[in-house]
Amino acid sequence: MKKQHVSEAVIRRLPRYYRYLDDLHSKGVVRISSNSLGSRMGITASQIRQDLSCFGEFGQQGYGYNVKELRSEIGRILGVDNRHSIVVVGVGNLGHALMQNFHFADIGFSLDAAFDVSPSLIGTTINGVKVLDLSELDEYCSQHLPDVAILTVPQSAAQATMDRLVELGVRGFWNFTNKEVSSEKEDVQVESVHFADSLLTLSYRISKR
Amino acid sequence: MKKQHVSEAVIRRLPRYYRYLDDLHSKGVVRISSNSLGSRMGITASQIRQDLSCFGEFGQQGYGYNVKELRSEIGRILGVDNRHSIVVVGVGNLGHALMQNFHFADIGFSLDAAFDVSPSLIGTTINGVKVLDLSELDEYCSQHLPDVAILTVPQSAAQATMDRLVELGVRGFWNFTNKEVSSEKEDVQVESVHFADSLLTLSYRISKR
DNA sequence: TAGATTGTTAATCGATTAACAATC
DNA sequence: TAGATTGTTAATCGATTAACAATC
Numbered sequence: 001m002k003k004q005h006v007s008e009a010v011i012r013r014l015p016r017y018y019r020y021l022d023d024l025h026s027k028g029v030v031r032i033s034s035n036s037l038g039s040r041m042g043i044t045a046s047q048i049r050q051d052l053s054c055f056g057e058f059g060q061q062g063y064g065y066n067v068k069e070l071r072s073e074i075g076r077i078l079g080v081d082n083r084h085s086i087v088v089v090g091v092g093n094l095g096h097a098l099m100q101n102f103h104f105a106d107i108g109f110s111l112d113a114a115f116d117v118s119p120s121l122i123g124t125t126i127n128g129v130k131v132l133d134l135s136e137l138d139e140y141c142s143q144h145l146p147d148v149a150i151l152t153v154p155q156s157a158a159q160a161t162m163d164r165l166v167e168l169g170v171r172g173f174w175n176f177t178n179k180e181v182s183s184e185k186e187d188v189q190v191e192s193v194h195f196a197d198s199l200l201t202l203s204y205r206i207s208k209r
Numbered sequence: 210m211k212k213q214h215v216s217e218a219v220i221r222r223l224p225r226y227y228r229y230l231d232d233l234h235s236k237g238v239v240r241i242s243s244n245s246l247g248s249r250m251g252i253t254a255s256q257i258r259q260d261l262s263c264f265g266e267f268g269q270q271g272y273g274y275n276v277k278e279l280r281s282e283i284g285r286i287l288g289v290d291n292r293h294s295i296v297v298v299g300v301g302n303l304g305h306a307l308m309q310n311f312h313f314a315d316i317g318f319s320l321d322a323a324f325d326v327s328p329s330l331i332g333t334t335i336n337g338v339k340v341l342d343l344s345e346l347d348e349y350c351s352q353h354l355p356d357v358a359i360l361t362v363p364q365s366a367a368q369a370t371m372d373r374l375v376e377l378g379v380r381g382f383w384n385f386t387n388k389e390v391s392s393e394k395e396d397v398q399v400e401s402v403h404f405a406d407s408l409l410t411l412s413y414r415i416s417k418r
Numbered sequence: 419t420a421g422a423t424t425g426t427t428a429a430t431c432g433a434t435t436a437a438c439a440a441t442c
Numbered sequence: 443t444a445g446a447t448t449g450t451t452a453a454t455c456g457a458t459t460a461a462c463a464a465t466c
Contacts, residue, residue, distance in 0.1 A: 033446080033448090035447080050449090052449090053449060061446075061447050062446045062448075063446080
């Protein structure tokens, strides 16, 4: 690691690099230059080299980058190797959809459990993952503290659920509740997916003459 | 409208302003200063005033902004008043979840139809919206051209489905396929929701030393 | 009126791009 | 070796913040 502070803008681009490199790798591409990767991604070669230089030296003059190697380096930077554990809290339509479709393992996450209050869901298994009673959350966390909780509970329960999980020691939150949740604890990280914000930017762009 | 070019950064902040103002409005708050809104949102008052100045003058010296008025002005800027029509293409778990949970009407969208290939889905109604056979897409579009298509088809069908819709005249795409889709046509707008990118930034932040 | 707060101009800061010596 | 391409420094560009006259 080279830089002490890596800007938010760089961090947001890392997953995209990872995605492109993964794609190139699966297509059998062995090496790539910053120039060629940049033109595929629609960004400058300078930006790629500048971004990567935050974390080390991964290329070779006159050659470029080894796709497989750079992919795995960026994966390592993103924490894909850490086998982070994750649980779903709230198995409504969205929680269910994520459990069914999202490839947690592909980005190094291990989906270990899901929680809900609905009797019709408790005890069922979705895509190999048990749905537990929300009342068992405390016991579960004391035994296998998950790294991340996916908040797919109703909006009204969002902050309270997060507070409870923070109390139990969970430090990462993937928030789908469309509410801004937060915690006093400074080592707690929240990443929110705001569907409405996303669709509204599209609305803006198709609106302007 | 004042500025000819509004930066991407400003556009990305608009929905968040809208969300906060909507919340304040529903709580009965009548007026707010840029200073007070800024401290709630964790940004500077300067930034708020600078952002708004791209679109006009909405405040009053010595008073601040009328919450209801500013909310509706930003709504108008975002195109919430346009009653954009939207259709779901691909009614898997995720498409289903969006149909069931997402409040399209709250941000001015009218969800008019859904399409799938599965015989068990075709003909059913989800949350008041008919699921039609994908083969009826051409006919449907020629009759009521939707402004936006939600791409919730399998990854492998993403680009082909989009190409077909562009051909039919659709100009806005809300892409959930985790594939980068694009079109030659310059007036086609794509907004992608990349779940993996989002979770990977969280992975990065909980991984650092 | 006096106090508060805007919209805007100027100053600062940070991010992107360009240039280039180093070197594979 | 000559050509290609890196990592890094310098230059540019754009975005954020500060300051303040205008004015409600």
